[in-house]
Amino acid sequence: MDRTVERCREVRLRAYPDGMIQPRDLTIAEAALPKAGPNDLVVRNRWFRVSISTRLMANPDAQAVEGIPFPVLKPGDALADGAIGEVVACPAGSGFEVGGFVSHPLGWRDYAVVDAGSCIALGQGPIEPAAYLGHGWTAYAALTRGIRVRPGDTVFVSSGAGAIGSMAGQIARRLGAARVIGSTSTQDKADWMTTDLGYDAVILRNRGSIADQLKAAAPDGVDVFVDMVGGAQLTAAAGAAREGARFVLLGALTAELNVAGASIVAPVELDSFQLILKDVTLRGYSADRDYAEAFPDWIAWQREAGLHFACSKVVGLENAPRALHDACEGRLKGLVMVEV
Ligand SMILES: NC(=O)c1ccc[n+]([C@@H]2O[C@H](COP(=O)([O-])OP(=O)(O)OC[C@H]3O[C@@H](n4cnc5c(N)ncnc54)[C@H](OP(=O)(O)O)[C@@H]3O)[C@@H](O)[C@H]2O)c1
CATH class of the missing domain: 3.90.180.10 (Medium-chain alcohol dehydrogenases, catalytic domain)
Known part of the structure; x- marks a missing residue:
């Protein structure tokens, strides 16, 4: 050699x-x-x-x-x-x-x-x-293997400007989502998300009640939640879930990027009655588990998808x-x- x-x-x-x-x-x-x-x-x-x-x-x-x-x-x-x-x-x-x-x-x-x-x-x-x-393949695997987006769905992506989130919103749209909502921290990022990433509405995580903002952005509720954050955003999404909603949980940035210290423990408050009454599916998902099977599929799919x-x-x-x-x-x- x-x-x-x-x-x-x-x-x-x-x-x-x-x-x-x-x-x-x-x-x-x-x-x-x-x-x-x-x-x-x-x-x-x-x-x-x-x-x-x-x-x-x-x-x-x-x-x-x-x-x-x-x-x-x-x-x-x-x-x-x-x-x-x-x-x-x-x-x-x-x-x-x-x-x-x-x-x-x-x-x-x-x-x-x-x-x-x-x-x-x-x-x-x-x-x-x-x-x-990039994490396009993570988002793709989550939305095709973790849960499935259906035509007409309203999809909420937490940390929608992040590595996974910036791809998840676009992929959900191409898989048939009718309305795509994301969350971020600044108006500057929110504007970029609507112009460059195609989000229909953006929620600001540090600007008042997440539940109220989500209600305004998705008055009829949420069918799919792609969660990178956990905490209050997961609580709010559960409150906004429609009948048969599917949640795919990929990360817990509230714990990982906690300013006081990174943690792998991410407790969250959930109204379990709402989950039962609305037949909500919550799935924790690691794309790495499906890497060998999903990655080549992603590489072929993204060539035709025209993603940013x-x-x-x-x-x-x-x-x-x-x-x-x-x-x-x-x-x-x-x-x-x-x-x-
Ligand atoms: N399950 C899987 O297969 C898989 C694979 C890879 C990664 N992950 C996990 O998925 C999550 C997202 O990963 P990523 O690489 O795409 O990260 P990311 O969303 O790019 O994370 C960085 C962003 O997090 C937001 N942020 C910062 N502090 C925060 C806080 N205290 N609360 C909420 N958001 C905060 C900021 O965005 P804004 O300023 O826009 O809010 C920041 O730009 C991580 O937890 C990661 O470990 C999962």
């Missing part, structure tokens, strides 16, 4: 965050590139995803949780997340080729040594990195720590991606 690259730069956790994760909690280290084994590819990363779940995994009491595809981080550990890069070297007969693009799980570094079994060949390009790194891949692109590995902080603070929109 040809091996010319000797060193790499990677982002590591420097110290456990005290409250919100700050750029100073991360550091960029230069290190010797690990020696490639007989089944390893050497990849020059071009783009990687920045996920807010990294904050949860950087907690002192973080635990590996089934369904969360992120490693627990201790000070000194390198961060990891989905990446796309070009193959620099690969074993003969591995099915990969030098110069081809691959997706793999070792972002947050400029070069990676990755087991071939963790890599997916993406061809010679050009490619749309957001289609592979909402993406905040940050250029340079050195700017990645700030990108994570800004994503957690709600300053960015859509998928947050670093171009290395």
Whole structure:
């Protein structure tokens, strides 16, 4: 195997965050590139995803949780997340080729040594990195496997400007939804959601009663709720549910991005009588469980769907720590991606 690259730069956790994760909690280290084994590819990363779940995994009491595809981080550990890069070297007969693009799980570094079994060949390009790194496929899997959107549905998407939410609203529409409502934090984002993402109405999570805003946006109630937030938004959606409503729960940002400290515990108040009387289905769903089956379907479907891949692109590995902080603070929109 040809091996010319000797060193790499990677982002590591420097110290456990005290409250919100700050750029100073991360550091960029230069290190010797690990020696490639007989089944390893050497990849020059071009783009990687920045996920807010990294904050949860950087907690002192973080635990590996089934369904969360992120490693627990201790000070000194390198961060990891989905990446796309070009193959620099690969074993003969591995099915990969030098110069081809691959997706793999070792972002947050400029070069990676990755087991071939963790890599997916993406061809010679050009490619749309957001289609592979973004959470369109998560939203697609949730809305085609987790629950099903039916023609004419009124759909509510919490965190509708986020990585999953910015795709979920568009996908729901293309699957037949008649009215699509999202939530966000600022009027600026709300305007962008209606003009660029096609939402019919937007609720502001910090601007008065969620229940009252939802009632105004969906006077006849909600058929489908795609929930990334939990808390008061889930309570309000349950109150607005129509007969036979389907809720797919993907995340609990109220707990994950709690300013006081990230938590995996996300209690919520629900009127169980309403759920019973309205025959409401609540499904917790992890798209990773359906990855092998749903991902190729998503890649084919999105080519025809004419989606807007909402993406905040940050250029340079050195700017990645700030990108994570800004994503957690709600300053960015859509998928947050670093171009290395
Ligand atoms: N089940 C699955 O398969 C799966 C897969 C991946 C991720 N997830 C989970 O799904 C959730 C969404 O992931 P994502 O990557 O799409 O994140 P995201 O929605 O892009 O999260 C960032 C956004 O959260 C909002 N936010 C910040 N603080 C908040 C708070 N205290 N309460 C409510 N919202 C807040 C902000 O948006 P606004 O300013 O617009 O409000 C911010 O821009 C996360 O919990 C993630 O762990 C689930």
